[in-house]
Amino acid sequence: MRQVVLDTETTGLEVRQGHRLVEIACVELIERRLTGRHYQTYLNPDRAIDEGARLVTGIEDEFLLDKPRFADVVDDFLAFIDGAELVIHNASFDIGFLDAELARLDNGAGRISDRCTVLDTLAMARERYPGQRNSLDALCKRLGVDNSRRDLHGGLIDAQLLADVYLAMTTGQGAFELGFEGAVEQRDAVVVAPVVLRVRPRVLHASADELLRHEQRLDALDKSSADGQSVWRRQG
Known part of the structure; x- marks a missing residue:
């Protein structure tokens, strides 16, 4: 399966106000x-x-x-993108700008959806981590992805981070290049061969601030519960 992880930078936030692309990566x-192939241009x-x-x-x-x-x-x-599944964080934003640029050409290029399917990692993250911050920086921190190079938003850096x-x-949906080997996908089932660890898994511990915010979240859920104790508190 071929996927293209995509990010754009723009002159502003609203495509309807005539803002334009300044970078595609x-x-x-x-x-x-990751194959090492990439596409990047300023505009x-x-x-x-x-x-x-x-x-x-x-x-x-x-x-x-x-x-x-x-x-x-x-x-x-x-x-570069033709026929691929595009992986984009907050896809409606980037696709909106790309479609607007294609429409300006008036050459029958159509829309991005005519060429590619789109997977929105922001929607995926909101489903997996409800009630939490799901910006790219927040996800890097949560998942242990090093984003120390991201002093400013840059299209290629952001695309590389988003891929990670x-x-x-x-990673549970198939073989992850740096973690496990031996997973074989079939159409109706996944057969997993004996797992071989290449490196010791990294154990992530909650910080004091994260534990405090967790307790605050449970307190809020308790207040909304009919008996004053949420199901999460009872399970704990």
């Missing part, structure tokens, strides 16, 4: 393994970057003046 996974958006976006990305207007426009790179970009987060979140 992708990394390739095949059978849940001249033909408009100014909002101050808030500039502070987040560190990208300046002057830096983009000599960069290609979306129309100049669209063929290479579409060739996605693999960590879904």
Whole structure:
């Protein structure tokens, strides 16, 4: 299975206000393994970057003046993603901007959904970790992914981090390159061969702050329970 982990940077938050892409970055996974292939480009958006976006990305207007426009790179970009499953954090945001850029071309390129399926890791994280922060930084911390290089948001760094987060979140669904070997997937069942550990598993312990917030969450659930004690407290 071929997947492309994708991230974009933009001039602002609202595509309906005419904001544009300033960076597209992708990394390739095949059978849940990073191949080393990637696609990355900066773009001249033909408009100014909002101050808030500039502070987040560190990208300046002057830096983009000599960069290609979306129309100049669209063929290479579409060739890279064509037929893949796109893995995106908060997919509606990135897909909205990509579809808007394709619509501006007026060349029959269609929409991203005409070429790819999309997996939204934000929706996945909200289902797995309800009531918790599920930003990329929060997920890196929760899953033990090193994000120390992420001083500013950059498309390629974020795509690489998201690939690590996605693999960590879904490691029970198949073979994870750095963890276990021997899992064989079949259409109707998963047959698992004897597990061989390559490295000692990392044990993550809750911090004092996390334990405090956990207790505060249980207190809130107790208050909403009819008998003053939530099912989580009784199970504990």
